[in-house]
Amino acid sequence: MAKLRFSALAKRSQRERVKIKRFNGKVSDYFGSNVFGPQAMMEYLPGDVYKKLLRSIETGDKLDISIADAVASGMRSWALSKGATHYTHWFQPLTGSTAEKHDAFFEIEDDKVIEKFKGSALVQQEPDASSFPSGGIRNTFEARGYTAWDPTSPAFIMEAQGGSTLCIPTIFVSYTGEALDHKTPLLKSIAALDKAAVAVCEYFDKDVQRVHATLGAEQEYFLVDEALYYARPDLVMCGRTLSGATPPKGQQLEDHYFGSIPTRVQDYIADFEQEVWKLGIPIRTRHNEVAPSQFECAPTFTEVNKAVDQNLLLMDVMQKVAERHNYKVLFHEKPFAGINGSGKHNNWSMGTDTGKNLLAPGKRPKDNLQFLTFFINTIKAVHDYADLLRASIASAANDHRLGANEAPPAIISVFIGTQLTEMLEALEKNTDVIEKGDNMYLKLGLNKLPEILLDNTDRNRTSPFAFTGNKFEFRAVGSSANSAAPMAILNAIVAKQLREFKRDVDAQLSKNAKKEVAIVNVLRGYISACKSILFEGNGYGDEWVEEAARRGLSNIKTTPESLHAFVAPKAIALFEETGILSKREAEARLEVSLEQYVKKVQIESRVLGDLILNQVVPAATEYQNTLIKNAKGQADLGLPKEAYQSVLDDIVEISQRLTKLRQLVEAMIEERKTCNNMPNADEMAEGYCHKVRPYLDQIRYEADKLELVVENELWPLPKYYELLFSH
Numbered sequence: 183m184a185k186l187r188f189s190a191l192a193k194r195s196q197r198e199r200v201k202i203k204r205f206n207g208k209v210s211d212y213f214g215s216n217v218f219g220p221q222a223m224m225e226y227l228p229g230d231v232y233k234k235l236l237r238s239i240e241t242g243d244k245l246d247i248s249i250a251d252a253v254a255s256g257m258r259s260w261a262l263s264k265g266a267t268h269y270t271h272w273f274q275p276l277t278g279s280t281a282e283k284h285d286a287f288f289e290i291e292d293d294k295v296i297e298k299f300k301g302s303a304l305v306q307q308e309p310d311a312s313s314f315p316s317g318g319i320r321n322t323f324e325a326r327g328y329t330a331w332d333p334t335s336p337a338f339i340m341e342a343q344g345g346s347t348l349c350i351p352t353i354f355v356s357y358t359g360e361a362l363d364h365k366t367p368l369l370k371s372i373a374a375l376d377k378a379a380v381a382v383c384e385y386f387d388k389d390v391q392r393v394h395a396t397l398g399a400e401q402e403y404f405l406v407d408e409a410l411y412y413a414r415p416d417l418v419m420c421g422r423t424l425s426g427a428t429p430p431k432g433q434q435l436e437d438h439y440f441g442s443i444p445t446r447v448q449d450y451i452a453d454f455e456q457e458v459w460k461l462g463i464p465i466r467t468r469h470n471e472v473a474p475s476q477f478e479c480a481p482t483f484t485e486v487n488k489a490v491d492q493n494l495l496l497m498d499v500m501q502k503v504a505e506r507h508n509y510k511v512l513f514h515e516k517p518f519a520g521i522n523g524s525g526k527h528n529n530w531s532m533g534t535d536t537g538k539n540l541l542a543p544g545k546r547p548k549d550n551l552q553f554l555t556f557f558i559n560t561i562k563a564v565h566d567y568a569d570l571l572r573a574s575i576a577s578a579a580n581d582h583r584l585g586a587n588e589a590p591p592a593i594i595s596v597f598i599g600t601q602l603t604e605m606l607e608a609l610e611k612n613t614d615v616i617e618k619g620d621n622m623y624l625k626l627g628l629n630k631l632p633e634i635l636l637d638n639t640d641r642n643r644t645s646p647f648a649f650t651g652n653k654f655e656f657r658a659v660g661s662s663a664n665s666a667a668p669m670a671i672l673n674a675i676v677a678k679q680l681r682e683f684k685r686d687v688d689a690q691l692s693k694n695a696k697k698e699v700a701i702v703n704v705l706r707g708y709i710s711a712c713k714s715i716l717f718e719g720n721g722y723g724d725e726w727v728e729e730a731a732r733r734g735l736s737n738i739k740t741t742p743e744s745l746h747a748f749v750a751p752k753a754i755a756l757f758e759e760t761g762i763l764s765k766r767e768a769e770a771r772l773e774v775s776l777e778q779y780v781k782k783v784q785i786e787s788r789v790l791g792d793l794i795l796n797q798v799v800p801a802a803t804e805y806q807n808t809l810i811k812n813a814k815g816q817a818d819l820g821l822p823k824e825a826y827q828s829v830l831d832d833i834v835e836i837s838q839r840l841t842k843l844r845q846l847v848e849a850m851i852e853e854r855k856t857c858n859n860m861p862n863a864d865e866m867a868e869g870y871c872h873k874v875r876p877y878l879d880q881i882r883y884e885a886d887k888l889e890l891v892v893e894n895e896l897w898p899l900p901k902y903y904e905l906l907f908s909h
Contacts, residue, residue: 184801184898190409191900193508194908197407199446200507202453214462216264216339218257226256239334241392250301257337258287258299261348264339269299269348271307271329274364275314276774278664280494281354283309284347304350305331315777317770319360327362329354332369335491338461351491360767364666365487367762371673372487374760378680379532379540379556385687385697386552392535395673397489398653400480401496402471402524402661404512405447407908410900411510416789420782421514421579421662424790425798425882427889428520429903432474439472444909446507447477454503455479461499463492473521474906483529483653486673490666493526513662516582518902519882523583524661530672531653532556542652551701555683558606558705560654561596563672563679564647565712567756568594570675571647572658572738573747574668576775578782580660581741590646590658592744593730593737595717597645603716609702610709644721674760681759683708741779742867748772776863783870783878787854790881791847797898798885799840805892806836832891839884846884850877 205212214221223232231252238245261269270282289298307329314327329352337350354363361367372395379393411417416424433439443451451468458465467480481492497513504511516523532540540556543549564571572594584592598606646658659668683704690700714733719726730737738744747753748768757763763771809829816826823830857869889897 184896186413187898187900190407190413191904193409194407194904197446197508199449200453202449202456204452205456209459213459213464216341216460217462218260218337219462222260223256226260228252228256231256235333245305245331245333247301247305250305252301254299254301254304257304257348258297261299261337261339261346262287262297265341265346266339266348267345269303269350271309271331271352272349273309273329273352273354274494274664274666275354275362276317276364276771277315278662278778280498281309281314282347282349283307307352309354314354314362315774316356316362317773317777319356319358319362319766319770327354327356332365332487334369334485335488336462338495341457341460360764360770364664364670365490367767368487368490368666368670368673370762371670371677371760374677374762375532375673375680378677378684381684382555382559382680383534383540383552385555385701386548387534387536387538389536390534390538393532393540394535395486395669396483396531396533396539396653397486397665397669398481398483398529399489399493399659399665400467400478400525400527400529401493402476402478402526403500404473404475404514404517404524405450405477405504405509405909406475406512406905408505408508408510410905410908413900414905415793416786417510417512417517419789420786421512422517422582422786423519423902423905424786424793424878425885425889425899426519426902426905427886429901429906431903432521432906433472436472438470438474438476441470443468443470443477446909450504450507450509451477451479453506454500457499457503458492458496461492461495463496465496471522471524473518475908476522476524483531486530486669490664490669493665515577515579515660515662518906521906525583525657526659526661526663526665528656528659528665528668529650529653530656530669532676539652541649541654551698554609554705555701556680557649558708559679559683560676561598561715562708562712563675564594564596565715566679567671567675567752568715569736569738569744569747569750570671570753570756571656571668572736573744574671575656575658575660575663576741576744577660577663578741578779579662580658581739583660584658584739590644591721591726591737592739593721593727593735594646594658594715595721595730595735596654596715597648597718598716599649600718602649603718606709606713606716610706610713645717646721670762674756674762677760678756740871742776742864742871745772745775745779745867748775773863776867779867780857780863780870783875784854786878787850787874790878791851793899794843794847794881794885798888799843801896801898802836802840802888802892805896806833806840808893809833809836835891836888839888843881843884843888846877846881850874850881853877 220236223235227235231249234246234249235253237243268284268286270284272280272282275281287297287299309327309329332351332353335351337348340347340349353366353369355366356362375395376393380390383390383393406417414423416422455465455468464482464484465479466482467478469478470476471478484492500511513524515525534540541553543553572592584590646656648655648657656668656672659665686704687700690703691697695703715735717726727737749772754765754768757768758765809832813826813829813833853873857866857874860866860869889901
């Protein structure tokens with residue numbers, strides 16, 4: 183029974199270093215070489231076409247459709263020069279991953295094969311949408327869906343031994359134009375934030391024509407040897423281990439964090455870095471994370487839509503390159519119990535087309551009033567829509583991580599540091615400053631803001647939304663998540679808040695208030711309204727749970743409970759005002775998310791039941807039979823019972839745990855049947871959350887205790903120490 187495990191261990195021990203085809207030269211010599219970016223456009227497009235396309239990309243204006251054929255022709259020529267044989271519209275359905283359907287470049291005309299790629303094929307395609315989740319937007323028998331080119335995210339080449347493919351980032355919508363993907367609402371939120379932020383920037387700098395959200399997504403992940411991975415059905419089908427006794431050594435010595443990267447791992451990282459650099463993904467950071475076998479990579483900041491696409495592409499490349507190194511990458515938020523899980527910390531800010539980071543202070547006090555304006559409005563947006571932000575990062579996997587030692591709690595709070603907190607308190611209370619408008623900047627200490635932030639950039643690991651000097655870090659996003667969903671919500675709520683701010687300031691200006699005085703007056707009111715969400719302490723403590731309740735902050739611990747924030751009247755009003763989702767689209771997303779939650783818990787319960795009945799129980803029974811023979815043999819020899827009492831104790835313990843396991847598995851199956859007969863998705867998700875899911879922990883407890891008793895040679899599943907220390 184344990185043959186697969188020991189065969190996997192033998193393969194792991196015999197691994198040899200994989201030779202990497204290193205690019206000879208500087209990274210700058212090949213960075214972005216597989217991206218149809220400005221350099222490739224200049225080379226393969228006519229001058230006037232290049233200028234029109236670049237203007238559309240930079241300004242967000244609608245693409246001049248008359249240039250589509252010329253762009254397609256140039257893109258095809260470039261792709262063919264890179265060895266591409268096919269092209270695909272690369273999109274992000276509501277499954278959470280990416281999707282693609284490949285078409286060859288050639289067409290047959292008059293019995294001749296001709297390389298062709300028309301503008302119509304570039305701009306729009308009609309993939310079969312019947313099997314993608316839609317939340318009721320379209321019927322299963324209605325297959326029509328459309329992908330439409332997103333020129334703001336560059337096309338790229340995915341290399342493979344079987345032939346390279348030109349990938350064109352697109353949105354994905356239904357026949358009736360409703361969003362069936364994550365990119366469409368993200369793009370709409372970007373436009374809403376741009377418009378609202380530019381209007382506010384006019385108070386400070388009339389040269390600002392565009393504001394773009396920026397994102398840097400830190401990606402955490404685990405690496406597991408491929409042979410051991412395939413010997414664990416739970417890892418293969420669920421992405422996480424459903425059983426596994428805690429090893430004597432885990433992360434308690436804190437010796438893995440920032441430690442020397444194992445040679446085999448570094449070979450893998452160097453390999454995938456080279457691949458993603460060719461794709462223009464600016465990965466700069468790599469290091470060991472806290473848990474054994476856990477690592478992190480992080481890029482520099484870029485525009486949020488492009489950053490989201492790059493992160494999804496990064497995850498895809500990491501998985502493909504891992505195969506060359508006999509690894510499997512685990513992006514699940516909690517693949518191993520008892521040690522840290524993984525997040526995708528979303529570092530978010532806003533930048534102007536004049537080169538200004540709106541969440542960074544400047545040299546002039548006036549710049550710092552602008553900084554405070556966007557800083558305080560962001561905090562108020564998070565305060566007013568905390569439940570919606572919580573919903574944006576909800577998933578069955580992330581529920582295992584939130585509130586654990588490595589992740590923020592489910593309570594949404596904002597960390598800004600002691601000195602900034604004191605500064606906001608002074609601004610809120612100092613009415614004398616308002617009366618002395620000419621001296622306002624100095625009285626508020628805005629001339630000292632840069633110095634304050636130099637000593638205020640430490641991060642609170644327990645805060646889900648922390649200010650880190652020139653950006654906010656949304657730490658609660660899960661490692662497997664598509665960042666488009668939380669970023670669309672964040673963009674939208676900040677856009678809504680900035681609109682409200684402009685209305686409030688303009689109302690004061692209409693009463694002849696001085697501009698600076700009006701701005702500070704409004705900000706003071708906002709501080710009073712949202713300061714309950716500011717928290718500097720330990721988010722893991724029970725004291726914070728009690729304090730948060732006193733402050734009126736939500737503590738939404740489960741995904742089914744949190745998801746209903748998407749269809750709350752407040753959220754629907756936000757979506758409709760900013761234009762990112764219709765009511766029907768929001769309801770569809772709720773339906774899809776509830777269905778995904780149910781299916782994931784359902785799959786886990788089925789896999790665990792199978793593991794217990796077909797692997798754990800037989801292994802424990804076999805060992806129990808060995809013990810029975812041992813005890814009988816000692817009794818037959820006339821030895822006193824005290825001599826083999828420990829053997830009898832093990833026999834009894836195994837019997838009790840096997841009985842308990844069978845009872846728990848049978849009860850879980852019955853509970854699952856009950857949930858499957860519930861009348862709607864809401865009740866089914868709640869049932870799986872509160873009725874089925876608790877059995878997973880109870881069954882795991884009994885199985886893990888058996889693992890500690892059963893002879894090592896008989897245990898069928900690779901153990902934690904084998905999975906985590908396999909490099």
